[in-house]
Amino acid sequence: MSTTIAGSGTSLTQQRNLVTEIPGPRSREKLARKKQYVADGVGTTLPIFVEAAGGGILVDADGNSLIDLGSGIAVTTVGNAAPEVVARVQQQVAAFTHTCFMVTPYDGYVDVCAALAELTPGDHAKKSALFNSGAEAVENAVKIARVATGKDAVAVFDHAYHGRTNLTMAMTAKNMPYKNGFGPFAGEIYRLPMSYPFRETAGIKGEDAAARAIDQLEKQVGAQNLACVVIEPILGEGGFVVPAEGFLPALAAWCRENDVLFVADEIQSGFCRTGEWFACNHEGVVPDLITTAKGIAGGLPLAAVTGRADVMDAVHVGGLGGTYGGNPVACAAALGAIEEMKSHDLPARARAIESIMRRRLEAIAADHPVIADIRGRGAMMAIELCKPGTLEPDAARAAAATAYCHGVGVVTLTCGTWGNVFRFLPPLSISDELLEEAFDVVAEAFAATG
Numbered sequence: 442m443s444t445t446i447a448g449s450g451t452s453l454t455q456q457r458n459l460v461t462e463i464p465g466p467r468s469r470e471k472l473a474r475k476k477q478y479v480a481d482g483v484g485t486t487l488p489i490f491v492e493a494a495g496g497g498i499l500v501d502a503d504g505n506s507l508i509d510l511g512s513g514i515a516v517t518t519v520g521n522a523a524p525e526v527v528a529r530v531q532q533q534v535a536a537f538t539h540t541c542f543m544v545t546p547y548d549g550y551v552d553v554c555a556a557l558a559e560l561t562p563g564d565h566a567k568k569s570a571l572f573n574s575g576a577e578a579v580e581n582a583v584k585i586a587r588v589a590t591g592k593d594a595v596a597v598f599d600h601a602y603h604g605r606t607n608l609t610m611a612m613t614a615k616n617m618p619y620k621n622g623f624g625p626f627a628g629e630i631y632r633l634p635m636s637y638p639f640r641e642t643a644g645i646k647g648e649d650a651a652a653r654a655i656d657q658l659e660k661q662v663g664a665q666n667l668a669c670v671v672i673e674p675i676l677g678e679g680g681f682v683v684p685a686e687g688f689l690p691a692l693a694a695w696c697r698e699n700d701v702l703f704v705a706d707e708i709q710s711g712f713c714r715t716g717e718w719f720a721c722n723h724e725g726v727v728p729d730l731i732t733t734a735k736g737i738a739g740g741l742p743l744a745a746v747t748g749r750a751d752v753m754d755a756v757h758v759g760g761l762g763g764t765y766g767g768n769p770v771a772c773a774a775a776l777g778a779i780e781e782m783k784s785h786d787l788p789a790r791a792r793a794i795e796s797i798m799r800r801r802l803e804a805i806a807a808d809h810p811v812i813a814d815i816r817g818r819g820a821m822m823a824i825e826l827c828k829p830g831t832l833e834p835d836a837a838r839a840a841a842a843t844a845y846c847h848g849v850g851v852v853t854l855t856c857g858t859w860g861n862v863f864r865f866l867p868p869l870s871i872s873d874e875l876l877e878e879a880f881d882v883v884a885e886a887f888a889a890t891g
């Protein structure tokens with residue numbers, strides 16, 4: 442295994458090191474200021490104020506070094522302040538910061554669209570449009586699908602997360618905290634049963650789970666009314682659920698036969714995270730449209746809809762865009778991030794990280810029956826916690842183990858409809874040593890709680 446690590450340009454010592462309690466006095470002072478000026482609705486998982494980050498380390502205002510197993514929610518896949526990202530952003534920001542691509546264009550935008558055409562699944566002619574956030578990309582995928590098909594209805598899945606704007610809240614499954622009190626929501630959204638192997642009759646095949654969803658679509662919506670099926674090929678916020686093999690290909694095939702667009706939301710799973718460039722690649726699924734964001738630009742805000750050229754071009758001139766979409770600095774960052782992914786073979790690095798995480802999680806699960814399922818792909822792994830021997834979610838244990846990790850300097854996240862999924866999203870720039878140390882802590886967390 443190659444030991445070249447993306448983001449190795451960092452000067453930060455790659456070691457966990459706590460010099461105060463977590464959060465320390467300076468972070469607590471800053472937190473009081475946050476409380477005064479930042480709306481309470483904007484929550485914080487771990488209130489340490491970050492001053493530097495790189496490799497697999499976050500350094501806070503008190504001088505503590507924490508191990509990062511969250512990547513800012515799957516964003517800093519190439520590492521924080523990765524060398525190619527920094528260099529290209531610095532050059533671009535000094536040259537010009539904005540023109541609005543809809544007013545006067547520039548190369549960076551077109552270069553990112555060309556890279557997306559090359560890297561996303563399928564070898565058909567593809568085009569892209571760029572936006573600022575994942576939710577905005579999903580909204581635009583729906584706009585494009587409606588114009589291209591002349592139909593209105595949108596199908597989404599149980600446990601789905603697609604964003605926090607009005608349309609994407611309607612597409613998102615979970616009420617708290619994403620939707621509660623924010624309605625009324627956009628119409629013509631239909632929710633289908635997902636393939637969730639851990640919570641289903643053992644052995645149900647992906648094709649059967651797809652048939653169940655398709656039957657519901659045909660009976661309750663009708664293909665003649667359906668513009669698109671939007672699905673995360675691996676659920677993100679919904680709990681890192683990998684659908685049973687055959688589920689995604691069967692859905693995509695039904696869409697193709699019924700003039701329905703198959704839209705893969707790869708905002709969390711895309712860009713090397715799962716050990717392939719895109720999660721669809723694991724089963725050779727070629728979506729009509731794919732949405733990307735998060736990992737695409739090494740931390741700068743950028744998102745894209747990429748798809749079949751004929752579908753993308755169905756929209757009238759001027760119908761897609763936005764003031765900042767495809768900002769030149771964000772595009773420079775994306776080109777730098779993609780360069781890091783290629784030159785360090787980050788899909789392979791994600792697979793190597795998976796093998797370490799899987800080995801460690803299997804060993805921890807052997808000692809702690811609360812760990813009922815280990816799942817995910819690449820550097821997108823999770824464990825689902827249940828009362829031993831049942832499917833009853835144990836969110837309290839997930840919270841306790843998370844709090845333990847945070848207290849000793851490992852940044853971990855939870856997810857899942859019941860909040861009982863512990864997820865691991867290290868930057869692919871983390872070293873093997875640091876990753877092993879982080880999982881020593883996760884093991885301690887289970888020994889110390891419950």
Ligand SMILES: *Cc1c(COP(=O)(O)O)cnc(C)c1O
Pocket residue numbers: 573574575576577579602603604605673677678706707708709710734735
């Ligand atoms: C994060 C996420 C979104 C929303 O992206 P934002 O940039 O937060 O708007 C949409 N879909 C998936 C699968 C995501 O993980």
